[in-house]
Each structure stands twice: as C-alpha cells, then as structure tokens.
Amino acid sequence: MDRLIQTATNEQCFHCGEPVKINTYKLDEHLFCCLGCQHVYSLLNNHKLTDYYRYNQHPGKQVWTKNDDTYLTDPVIADSLLDFKDTQISIVTFYIPHIHCSSCIWLLEHLHQLEDAICSSRVDFLKKQVRIVYRHDTCTLYKLTTLLTRIGYAPHISFHDTENNTQTTQNKQNRLIGQIAVAGFCFGNAMMASFPEYFGMGNFEKQYATLFGWLNLAFALPCMGYSGREYFISSIKSLRRFRLNLDVPLALGIWILFVRSVVDIVQRTGPGFSDTLCGLVFFLLLGKWVQQKTYHHLSFERDYKSYFPVAVTKIIDGKESTVALADLHVGDRILIRNNEIVPADAILLKGDACIDFSFVTGESTPVSKVLGELVYAGGKQIEQAIELEVVKPVSQSYLTSLWNTEQNQERLERFSSFSHTVSRYFTPVLLTIALISTAVWAMLSFDDRAWGAFTSVLIIGCPCALALSSPFTLSAVLSIFDKHGLFLKNTLAVEKMAAINTLVFDKTGTISTIYTEGMTFTGDLTQTEQGYVYAVCRNSNHPQSREIARILNGAAVTNALLTAYEELPGAGIKAQINGVAIRVGNARFVGMTNIQHPSSGTHVQINGVFKGSFMVQQRWRNQLGTVIQHLEKEYFLHLLSGDTDKDRDALRKIFPEKTPLYFNQLPTDKWNYIRKCRRKGFRVAMFGDGLNDAAALKEADLGIAISDDVNNFSPACDGILSGEKFALLPSYLNLARQAMKVIRISFGISLAYNLVGLFFAVQGTMSPLFAAVLMPLSTVTIVTFTRVATLFCAYKNNL
C-alpha cells in the first residue's frame, strides 16, 4: 500500500494545514490545498481580516459541501432558533464545533467587518458557541449561516435547538452560587463578631456580649433560611419516604445549632454557635458546588432531537416547501436529498433508496430499498433524492422508540452511592449517643448538662467532613479523567465505575475504529491510473468511494477531464477520463465472476481490463489486545455486535476463551442482554458508540459511548470516551476503584474527628470555640487529604 501513496511535498496549505498536492492554488505567495481554502483567504484578505493567520498557524478548516439549510428562510423556523428579537435587532446563539483556537475567537468576534448588518458577536470558547447580534432588516438567519459556512465555521443546528431547555440547569447553578455568596458573607461576619468571645472579654467589654450575640443571630438567619434551606427540604422529602439520606443529619445539625444559639443568646447563657453554623453551611455548599460543576464542552443529554434536522422538504401538490419537523404529520410526502436523514418512519414512493443505517444499527454496508418498502427513521440517504410518505409521527418512530424503551418498563436501579449507604446507619447511631448521654445526665439530675450534652453531640456529630469527602474526591477524579479524554456526566458515574464487574463491548466503532486505514489494494495501477480512479471516486459520496479518494489523495492528476459520469446505486460508478473508460464498483459491476469473495471489496476496471480490488480491513483500536488482557483478569467480558460474524476468528484471538461473542444483535437484543445480565446480579458497564447502542447504554449500570470525535453526536450516556484514549481504559477503571478507597479512608479520618469531639460533647461542657475550631479543621484536613491522595493515585496509574 505504501507504494501507492505518493511522497507528498512538504508544503502545507496556508489556510488549513493540509499537505498541498498541486501547486495550482496560489495567492499572495501563499499556497492552498484547494479552491475552497483560497476563497476563504481572499474573502478575509478583502476585509482586512488576515490577522486571523497571525495568531495561529493554519487555523482554518477545509470547506466541504454545504448542508442545505434553506429551511432557515422560513420565518417561523428561523424565529424558533432566536434568543431574542425586537423591532430592529435579533440575537442568535450558534453552536460551532470547529471553534478550537484563539484565531477562531478573533475571527468570529470580527464578523462585523464581513457583514455590515452584524452589530456584534461574542464567543464562548468552552461551550463552542457564538452569540451574534444582527439587524434583521438587512440580514437574515440564512445569510448568517451561509456566511459562517463560507469561512469554514458551519454552525450545527438541530431539531433540539428549537426547544430551549438548557435554562433550568443554568438557573439552578446560579442559585447555588448565590447561596454560597450569602453563606460566605454570613460566615465571615459571624466570625468577626465572635472574635471578642474567642479572645476573652474583660469586664468592660462584657456589655457588648449581648450586641455581638444578637448580631451573630442576625447572620445565622439568612444562612439557615436562604443558603441552607435545600438541606431541610431534601431531608423532609427523604423522611417522608422513610429513608435516611445524608441530608438528614446535616439538617438536624444545622437546626440544633440554630436552636441552641437562640436559647443561649436569649437566656444570656453563652455566645451561641452562629459562627459554626455559618461555616458549616458555607463548606457544605462549596462541596455541593464542586460536585455539580459540569463540563460545558459536552452534552450528555442529547437525544434523537439533536440528531434530526430542524426542517424537512415536504411536497404539496407537486411543489416543494420546507416545514419544521414538529409540523410533519402522517401521510405527508417528503423529499430526502443526498446525505439527508430520514426523520420519520416512511414508505418509499419514488427513487432509488440506498440508506446508510450505520448510526442506527451499526451495520456498515448501506441498504438498498425497493418502492413500497418501509424506511426507518435515522437512516441517511446516500444516493439521489427520494420521495417518501410518512407513516408514523417523528415522536413514535423506530429510532425514537429506542430511547423510550426504558420508560415503558421499570428500570432496575440498585446502585446506591457510598455516602447514602453510610448515612443509613449514621443518623440512628448519632441519635442513640445523643439520647443516652442526655438520659445519663438527666438521671444524675444535671438538667443543664443534659440539654448541653444533647445539643453538643448533634452539633459535633454533624457529618460535615463526611459529606465533603465524596464530592471532593470524585470531582478530582472527574477532572483527571477530563484531562485524559474520558468525560463523565457526573460524580455518581465514578462511583458506578468503581462498582462494576462486567464489561460489555460493542464492535463497530467501539473496539474497531471507523477509520479504515487498513484498506488495501491488490493488483496493479500505474501512477496515471491511480489519478483517474481518484478523480472518479472523488465525485461520489459513497463511504467506500470517499475512503478510496482519501487513500489515493496523493495521486491527483491535473487536467483530468471527467465525462459520462454515472453512479449506479448498489453497483458502482462508471466514467470516462480523457477517453479512458473507468469502472469502480462491486464484482458484478466490473464483470468479475470468478473472484473468491464476490461480495467484498471494491474493484477497478480500466478500459474493460480488471486492474485490482480495494479491500476494507477492520482496524482494531490501539492496543486492543493489551487492554483486553488487562481487563480479563478482573472483569467478565462480553461482546455484542450488530454486524455479521465475519470477524469472529480475529476476535477469538483477542478475547479470552470464555468470553461470549454474539453477532447479528439488534438494538433490542443488546438491551435485553444487558437486562438479563443485571437480573443475574452482574454490575454491567456497556461500551458502545452509535444510536444502536442507545438503549443498552441507558439500561447498563454504566453506559460509556466511545467516540472518535467527542464533539460529534453521541447518545445519552454516563460518559464519553475519546477513541484515541481507549488504551487507557484499565487505568481509568483502576483509578475509579482507588478513589473509592480514598473516600473510605477520608471517612475514617472524619469519624476520628467526630469521636474526639464526641468525647467532649457527651460531657455537656463543649465550648462554642471548640466547635468553631474543630469543624473547619476537619473540613480542611479532608479536602487536602482527598485531593493529594487522588492525585497520587492518578500518578500511580500514569494519568
């Protein structure tokens, strides 16, 4: 194969950095790989935007064929995408996957130089979003997307964007930050007001003690009522369901702190515990914030809505018109062009359907459909335009039902996080100690002591450090994973990851890559002939043709005149170049009947002479063998593939003897299999890629989607693993398990603090100062310990 790839020149395209094959495209002493890149450059140059190339080398992207988004001209659809609109200006936010460097930010924030109607634009780099303010009297949304596409920043618009629902999580986050701010404010000021008490007051200062006491109480009120209210709400909710979560002892602690403070201050028997109360709430909320901190650059909640287009072409009385997907009804006649997705289950009425279902079923070969046959939603048409009649609404199609299988049947949820397990025992034990010590003091008829002991035990036993050990450890793990290409949805996913004992793998796209660099050519082609084949295949959108074009990219010949080009669905392509007849396609198409495997491979025939065949070879992920060897020692492995069993022998060599390998699995089969495994008591992690695994990913205890481009669509799951980091899988699993050990140790440390505190608390003589010192001290110890220990474990695992 190496023989085929021509030694490329060292020249790189000034715009996108791709190697330059032909020196045709040259402007201002800069070389370009294609006309598209040169166009972008000249456009930017004309608008004095060449600074774009100063901040980074080759910041651009090759401009591929533009998606058809004429539906944006429809005002109703366009308006549903807008954030804001008044009489003059409109504001829209686009998600642009290509945003990757400072040049991108610079260019996208200088859009006003390209188009006068744009007032301003602002990039959010981490979210890969640009927010554009424009005057809608001179510019339309369609014009905007066209402009962005022309400069290589095609926005990604999906059906999902038309429904705004990201607002609620953002509000929740803002609310938490507000609560932290208030708690911090109260904490600081309560400490200030408590200082005189800490250092001891002379007789003269004693007159201020009441003032400081009431001040403290004033700070404790908003801290408890506003910042800490979620703890009360959550604990009341869990008590109603006769469960004890960790919020119960926390809420109890906060409440007792407050009551004791009020009693002390009103009766002038002591300074109260307001500072401890505020500190407790502040630290607890910090822990909550750390746990909730999400990574904006990925979305785990994507469903079929983000996969589907916003609109579809409908045919009414022979005329084409664009309708929003939500307005598509049963019985509508729709037109699906090349490379468009069938949005609903429909019957083929006209045209040759050749549908790529790779995303839905995992089957890599496109499927041909005949007239009258049912086409499931989610397939991508890869030949000419077809006409279909919708038979099921979008929300009830086969693809959508993959997502909703779970809702119909009760999902087996057995997982309970470590802190939940602990909290079940924590509260009863704490209450018992408190009641015993109260009873003892009451029997000895020290009534003051009894009250003091009861409150002190509940205050000091408040599991603050315990509540923080999980969030701080798990979020540290999360950020380490994030740095190394595994993006988990939340901290609970780390705990689940530590608990699993069974791993189920999908094949295509999961343990094999989508890139088929193993495509080999057997036969003989001269340099010119390679160029011809390249010229022919370049024109087709068929996956095989694209792959061949990619491999022969170095062989481009100049002045190749392509005539009589014809693409026959399910067969191949024929064309003439400079009078030479070329046929590329399957065995029958090139007239070969005596080939050993007539169904596989793409064959080349030039001027009626068979020249050879391109064979696709499945390429396994990097170090797949080593990864499996590591994993088989500690986990039960399973393989479920939607593909045929053509790779069975190869997989047998990689996987150990006892691993069950299943082929020809439908999405529901996979889902059922996972379900059965879980019923038997296995804790299952599913690794999959496409939509066909969506149901299985959701059903598993832990569902991880493996993706070669993490910005691409991936179904709802617990985590997304970047394909190139597959080799690190054993390390990830190890780290997750070690993190749980760290949590247990830190739990031990916090218990030790609690026990020391309890020793004083049961005596009923604990001073507020003691509580005010012990509580932050234990918190700081836990936070430091968890972070250092987690980093150490990560280092040990080479992460």
Next chain:
Amino acid sequence: MSAIFFLIACSGLIALGFLAAFFWASKTGQHDDTYTPSIRILFEDEHHQGIEDNLTDQAKGHEE
C-alpha cells in the same frame, strides 16, 4: 462609646455592598464565561495595528 455601634453598622453596610455587587455581577452573566476573556485580552488593538506592525518589523530588523 457609641463609636463602636457606628463602626459595626458601617462594616456591615460595606460588606452588604460587596455582597450586592457580587449578585449583580452574577446576574449580568459576568461569571458565565471565565475562559474566553483570558484569550481575548491577548488580541491586539486594531486601531494601533499599523503602528504595531511597524514596531514588529523594526524588531525583526534589529534581530537580523
């Protein structure tokens, strides 16, 4: 003696002022994107672009 009451009131008010400022900043979205501004600040000011180009050219000249 009343000085201390006055001072406590002052300190409380100032602290409340900062708290309000924080809420205002949060509400107007100043904490929404904390990363992009760090890149944005490195961009050169367009108005001085010509001058700076000259400067960099001169600097290059010196190096040579």
